[in-house]
Amino acid sequence: MPSDHQHSEFELIARHFTPAPPGPEAGVALGVGDDCTLLAPTPGRQLAVSVDTSVAGVHYPDDAPAEAVGHRALAVSLSDLAAMGARPRWCLMALTLAEADDAWLEGFSRGFRALCDTTGTALAGGDVTRGATAIGVTVMGEVAPGLALTRHGARPGDLVAVTGALGGGAGGLALWQRGERDLAHPLLARYLRPEPRLAAGEALVGLATAAIDISDGLLADLRHVLARSGVGATLDAAALPLAEGLVEALGEAGAHEAALTGGDDYELLLALPAEHLDEARARLAALGLPLTVIGRCEAEPGLRGVAPSGEGGWQHFRSAGAGNAGGDA
Amino acid sequence: MPSDHQHSEFELIARHFTPAPPGPEAGVALGVGDDCTLLAPTPGRQLAVSVDTSVAGVHYPDDAPAEAVGHRALAVSLSDLAAMGARPRWCLMALTLAEADDAWLEGFSRGFRALCDTTGTALAGGDVTRGATAIGVTVMGEVAPGLALTRHGARPGDLVAVTGALGGGAGGLALWQRGERDLAHPLLARYLRPEPRLAAGEALVGLATAAIDISDGLLADLRHVLARSGVGATLDAAALPLAEGLVEALGEAGAHEAALTGGDDYELLLALPAEHLDEARARLAALGLPLTVIGRCEAEPGLRGVAPSGEGGWQHFRSAGAGNAGGDA
Numbered sequence: 001m002p003s004d005h006q007h008s009e010f011e012l013i014a015r016h017f018t019p020a021p022p023g024p025e026a027g028v029a030l031g032v033g034d035d036c037t038l039l040a041p042t043p044g045r046q047l048a049v050s051v052d053t054s055v056a057g058v059h060y061p062d063d064a065p066a067e068a069v070g071h072r073a074l075a076v077s078l079s080d081l082a083a084m085g086a087r088p089r090w091c092l093m094a095l096t097l098a099e100a101d102d103a104w105l106e107g108f109s110r111g112f113r114a115l116c117d118t119t120g121t122a123l124a125g126g127d128v129t130r131g132a133t134a135i136g137v138t139v140m141g142e143v144a145p146g147l148a149l150t151r152h153g154a155r156p157g158d159l160v161a162v163t164g165a166l167g168g169g170a171g172g173l174a175l176w177q178r179g180e181r182d183l184a185h186p187l188l189a190r191y192l193r194p195e196p197r198l199a200a201g202e203a204l205v206g207l208a209t210a211a212i213d214i215s216d217g218l219l220a221d222l223r224h225v226l227a228r229s230g231v232g233a234t235l236d237a238a239a240l241p242l243a244e245g246l247v248e249a250l251g252e253a254g255a256h257e258a259a260l261t262g263g264d265d266y267e268l269l270l271a272l273p274a275e276h277l278d279e280a281r282a283r284l285a286a287l288g289l290p291l292t293v294i295g296r297c298e299a300e301p302g303l304r305g306v307a308p309s310g311e312g313g314w315q316h317f318r319s320a321g322a323g324n325a326g327g328d329a
Numbered sequence: 330m331p332s333d334h335q336h337s338e339f340e341l342i343a344r345h346f347t348p349a350p351p352g353p354e355a356g357v358a359l360g361v362g363d364d365c366t367l368l369a370p371t372p373g374r375q376l377a378v379s380v381d382t383s384v385a386g387v388h389y390p391d392d393a394p395a396e397a398v399g400h401r402a403l404a405v406s407l408s409d410l411a412a413m414g415a416r417p418r419w420c421l422m423a424l425t426l427a428e429a430d431d432a433w434l435e436g437f438s439r440g441f442r443a444l445c446d447t448t449g450t451a452l453a454g455g456d457v458t459r460g461a462t463a464i465g466v467t468v469m470g471e472v473a474p475g476l477a478l479t480r481h482g483a484r485p486g487d488l489v490a491v492t493g494a495l496g497g498g499a500g501g502l503a504l505w506q507r508g509e510r511d512l513a514h515p516l517l518a519r520y521l522r523p524e525p526r527l528a529a530g531e532a533l534v535g536l537a538t539a540a541i542d543i544s545d546g547l548l549a550d551l552r553h554v555l556a557r558s559g560v561g562a563t564l565d566a567a568a569l570p571l572a573e574g575l576v577e578a579l580g581e582a583g584a585h586e587a588a589l590t591g592g593d594d595y596e597l598l599l600a601l602p603a604e605h606l607d608e609a610r611a612r613l614a615a616l617g618l619p620l621t622v623i624g625r626c627e628a629e630p631g632l633r634g635v636a637p638s639g640e641g642g643w644q645h646f647r648s649a650g651a652g653n654a655g656g657d658a
Contacts, residue, residue, distance in 0.1 A: 029375055033557065034480050035412040035541060036377040038472070041370045046358055048365040049453065051421045051467055055460035083364040094382045094423070094465045124378065131384035132461030136423040138380055143367070151363050212364060228362065 016109040037125035045142040048086035056133040068192035070111030073135040082201035083213040086141030093126035094136035149211035154229035154271035160295035168243030170262025194266040203283040235295035235305040345438040366454035374471040377415035385462040397521035399440030402464040411530035412542040415470035422455035423465035478540035483558035483600035489624035497572030499591025523595040532612040564624035564634040
């Protein structure tokens with residue numbers, strides 16, 4: 001790396017993002033510092049790949065803690081691997097920054113790299129450029145051929161179920177906008193530091209017939225699964241598991257609305273045959289994660305059991321304010 | 330894809346970016362429309378991966394033609410594969426848009442997809458979000474283990490050589506800033522529609538000892554190779570091959586400066602043993618591409634043969650105006 005310019009891009013990268021050379025188990029044949037990263041995929045596995053961009057002021061508040069921004073930018077991409085039942089291997093970070101703020105970068109990289117470490121994801125390369133602050137994260141994982149969880153496998157009669165609890169993303173955002181800054185508050189933690197359900201996704205391979213991560217809101221994401229699977233569903237809206245503190249923060253109606261249409265929950269939404277429910281619950285219980293049945297798939301298209309007023313979900317170029325505005329192409 | 334909102338993100342994606350389902354030769358087991366793309370890497374190959382972000386007003390002029398922006402965003406990423414001698418397989422596009430302009434998207438996607446087609450790159454997934462306009466492109470290619478061209482293999486005595494001609498990127502930008510809008514002008518074509526040297530990169534595998542693509546400027550990129558290889562070099566600045574029309578546009582001194590320090594050329598800069606020169610030239614001649622020797626590597630560190638005033642090159646957070654501001658981490 002050249003060092004003839006102080007505080008240059010290259011020095012910033014070197015200081016905050018050049019990882020220790022990964023061990024051979026990471027499958028990185030050539031890491032950061034060349035035109036490309038060279039990776040060694042596991043023979044016989046499919047490669048699951050996804051990219052998500054987090055834009056300051058759109059996907060997270062401009063004044064969110066840097067460490068949370070780093071964690072979150074990686075978490076939302078890893079959540080896509082979780083939804084496929086894939087095991088994370090590598091990520092690349094495309095960082096666009098309005099200014100080079102050393103303290104911010106220190107916190108950001110700390111949050112990003114800590115989640116790399118806990119999930120076994122090697123930061124294998126990236127790009128730093130100048131512009132409105134945004135973070136694009138490409139994640140790559142591996143899954144056995146034919147076993148990935150997809151959106152298109154749900155069948156009539158399958159149960160609709162969710163991991164964990166709902167509404168925490170929207171509830172946390174609402175609290176942040178009201179000025180709450182106690183990062184230990186369970187809703188703020190849910191919003192700012194979502195935990196991708198990677199172990200749950202892998203545990204559900206062979207049990208679930210379809211899966212998606214809840215990023216756009218339960219109803220919007222369920223509709224994706226139903227449309228791709230060619231089925232309908234009836235929800236039991238009273239069965240929705242609400243995030244801790246959600247009713248206290250938003251009231252009964254607001255909590256219900258947040259669970260149905262709020263984005264940024266990053267729980268997994270599943271379809272699974274009733275005969276797999278006990279085994280799925282047992283595997284998730286071993287991970288400390290509840291699995292709640294919230295409806296059933298049916299042959300008749302459409303979504304029933306929820307009031308029309310609750311049928312929202314975020315749409316880009318239509319919504320205003322901070323909140324999830326990401327979508328997969 | 331849901332269709333209950335007109336002009337929604339999903340419709341925009343579906344209209345412009347949902348590719349025809351790729352054939353089995355593309356190695357896409359599951360394409361656009363799920364949480365992840367599922368890819369089938371070729372057994373026994375290494376995966377070469379790179380990401381680059383193109384920011385409107387930083388990496389290309391705000392008023393650049395949409396078709397050129399699409400071409401260019403992909404080309405600059407593919408150029409990194411060329412520099413490794415890797416064959417492109419797949420790409421993902423993370424598109425951040427300030428507004429959803431149908432005509433712009435049509436041109437953009439046309440330029441992007443045409444380059445996908447001519448280079449055999451399958452658009453395998455992506456993300457569309459709202460924010461200041463920027464395009465992040467992740468490319469994935471394949472190369473035989475141990476054969477990738479890298480930055481670290483140059484040895485004392487190796488020749489320093491470049492493909493094609495230099496200075497076209499900076500010359501084209503200068504013309505654009507003066508109001509030139511004839512896209513057929515050779516310098517504008519070089520700047521707005523660079524051609525990644527993919528076939529050349531593959532042809533040089535086994536001949537070159539080191540390679541890099543010239544994105545930050547010849548001197549800056551040569552320094553990367555020298556630093557990683559632990560060698561120095563003496564350049565013959567008079568030998569630099571200048572892009573067509575460059576002297577007419579910038580004058581002698583300006584043309585020389587553009588060739589030395591201008592970014593955005595996307596030619597390949599190589600180190601290669603003298604005994605490989607004839608074979609390398611023959612292979613590139615078959616591709617219609619000249620190879621020009623511009624210097625020689627030496628054991629003594631440092632770069633000689635160029636005036637200190639010419640030792641620039643773009644650095645982010647320091648440079649102003651449109652021009653290349655990308656760098657690999």
